[in-house]
Amino acid sequence: MSQNDPIDEIGKKLEGIFAILKISNFENLNNFKKELTKDQVNANILKLSDGTRNYSNLASDIAKELKVSEINVKKKISELTKMGIIIAEKTSKGSFYKTTGVLD
Numbered sequence: 001m002s003q004n005d006p007i008d009e010i011g012k013k014l015e016g017i018f019a020i021l022k023i024s025n026f027e028n029l030n031n032f033k034k035e036l037t038k039d040q041v042n043a044n045i046l047k048l049s050d051g052t053r054n055y056s057n058l059a060s061d062i063a064k065e066l067k068v069s070e071i072n073v074k075k076k077i078s079e080l081t082k083m084g085i086i087i088a089e090k091t092s093k094g095s096f097y098k099t100t101g102v103l104d
Contacts, residue, residue, distance in 0.1 A: 033103040051098035
């Protein structure tokens with residue numbers, strides 16, 4: 001890609017807009033994260049969503065670590081995905097979960 005690639009330029013502009021939105025909502029986002037991570041399952045999902053685990057591995061690892069049911073973890077993964085907090089990034093090897101950066 002060249003530096004003048006329109007898609008690259010759009011991406012840079014979107015990153016700027018995202019940064020402005022995060023700054024303007026900093027306190028709300030921090031309060032939301034604090035409430036969200038009071039739940040240990042949510043906290044672990046955020047911690048382990050680093051792009052190295054697929055859906056099954058993420059749910060299984062957290063369920064084993066916290067001694068909770070996998071279905072409970074899977075429901076919370078789904079909720080966090082719907083909220084845009086985590087995303088499944090598709091690769092040739094499958095979909096791997098990572099945070100979107102909204103709460104970072």
